[in-house]
Amino acid sequence: MPTKFGQNFLRDKTVLDNIVKAANLGADDFILEIGPGEGVLTERLIKQARKVVAVEIDRDLAEKLQKKFKNIKNKNIINADILKINLPEVLVQNNFPNSDYKIVANIPYYITSPIIRLFLETVYPPKEMLLMVQKEVAERICAKAGNLSILALSVQYYANAELLFLVPKKAFFPVPEVDSAVIRITLKTKHGEREFVRKFFRVVKAGFSAKRKTLVNNLSSSLQLEKTFVKEILKQSGISSNQRAQELSIDDWKKLALKLK
Numbered sequence: 001m002p003t004k005f006g007q008n009f010l011r012d013k014t015v016l017d018n019i020v021k022a023a024n025l026g027a028d029d030f031i032l033e034i035g036p037g038e039g040v041l042t043e044r045l046i047k048q049a050r051k052v053v054a055v056e057i058d059r060d061l062a063e064k065l066q067k068k069f070k071n072i073k074n075k076n077i078i079n080a081d082i083l084k085i086n087l088p089e090v091l092v093q094n095n096f097p098n099s100d101y102k103i104v105a106n107i108p109y110y111i112t113s114p115i116i117r118l119f120l121e122t123v124y125p126p127k128e129m130l131l132m133v134q135k136e137v138a139e140r141i142c143a144k145a146g147n148l149s150i151l152a153l154s155v156q157y158y159a160n161a162e163l164l165f166l167v168p169k170k171a172f173f174p175v176p177e178v179d180s181a182v183i184r185i186t187l188k189t190k191h192g193e194r195e196f197v198r199k200f201f202r203v204v205k206a207g208f209s210a211k212r213k214t215l216v217n218n219l220s221s222s223l224q225l226e227k228t229f230v231k232e233i234l235k236q237s238g239i240s241s242n243q244r245a246q247e248l249s250i251d252d253w254k255k256l257a258l259k260l261k
Contacts, residue, residue: 007058009037010106010132012171019182020044022164023104023130030094030101032126034082034115035108039065045104046075053094055082083114088123098124099187106132109178113151116141116185120158129159129185138163138181145249150208156250157200159185200257207245207253215248216241223260233259 010016019041025031025048036042036054038061045052046069053076056062062079069075076094078085091101103126107115112133119125133141142163143152155161167180191197206222207215216234220227231241237255239248248256 007035007037007061007108008172008174008176010040010167010171011173012167015167015171016041016044018165019104019130019132020048022182022184023102025049025102030096032091032096032101032103032105034103034105036065036077037061037106039068041104041106042069042075046072050074051076051094051096053078053090053096055080055085055090057081083111083118087118091124096124099127101126103129103131105130109134109137112137113154116155120155120187125158125187127187129187130164130182131185132167132180132182135166135179135181138183141185142183145252146247148246148248150204153204153250153253154201155185157197158191159187161185196257199260200253203257203260204245204253207248207256213244214241215239215243215245218245219256219260225260230260 025045027048027050029049031045031049031052033042033045033052033054036056039054042052042054042065051074054065055078056065057080059079062077065077069077078090091098103119116129116131119129137151140149140151141155142161143149162184164182164184167182169176169179192200203219203223207218209218209222216227216230219225220230233256234241237252237259239252239256
């Protein structure tokens with residue numbers, strides 16, 4: 001039976017091996033794992049990494065993990081909500097090098113977006129995230145220009161996203177209703193000034209404000225700008241006034257953020 005938090009536990013050894021292989025772990029790697037559950041992935045990570053910090057929200061599971069790995073020195077099991085902990089403090093206390101660590105995790109699907117956003121925007125972001133997420137969400141995150149969403153743009157502004165492989169629902173127990181996928185998110189080193197980042201996402205949000213409307217209508221109404229002005233900005237940016245938000249690339253949105261006032 002699933003726990004009170006509704007976890008579905010990964011049981012397929014081949015999938016576990018593929019995750020560890022994709023993580024490309026070295027003896028000096030610091031790993032943060034979210035939602036270790038029964039610890040089947042944790043066990044593999046501990047054998048290859050320098051240190052593993054696993055954050056588990058379920059108290060019962062956290063206690064079982066403490067007992068399971070009580071004689072292992074290069075691990076720390078934390079019973080906490082990943083979205084509520086002081087992340088920089090946890091990293092410092094566990095001697096993680098700033099922004100030189102990896103996340104390897106089968107994250108809770110119902111809070112996928114908040115977790116990814118937390119690590120993209122934290123003071124000490126990881127250099128890489130290897131995450132198992134719902135298949136449809138993985139496809140949205142890794143989408144290309146022409147089929148982008150706010151979620152995809154939110155991730156791809158900060159990082160490069162790649163869908164590595166699919167994981168069938170039968171790999172879990174209890175068997176969930178959806179298939180999964182493993183993605184790699186590799187952080188970019190430069191994101192621009194904080195003020196520009198705020199402006200970028202304000203423009204993106206405006207562009208996606210109404211799904212069926214064209215970009216010029218969304219931008220003019222949401223940002224309270226004259227349509228003629230918006231059309232001119234789009235023209236200068238090499239973007240048709242008839243295009244819709246999902247058709248633009250990251251670079252297109254950056255051009256708009258620079259030009260729109």
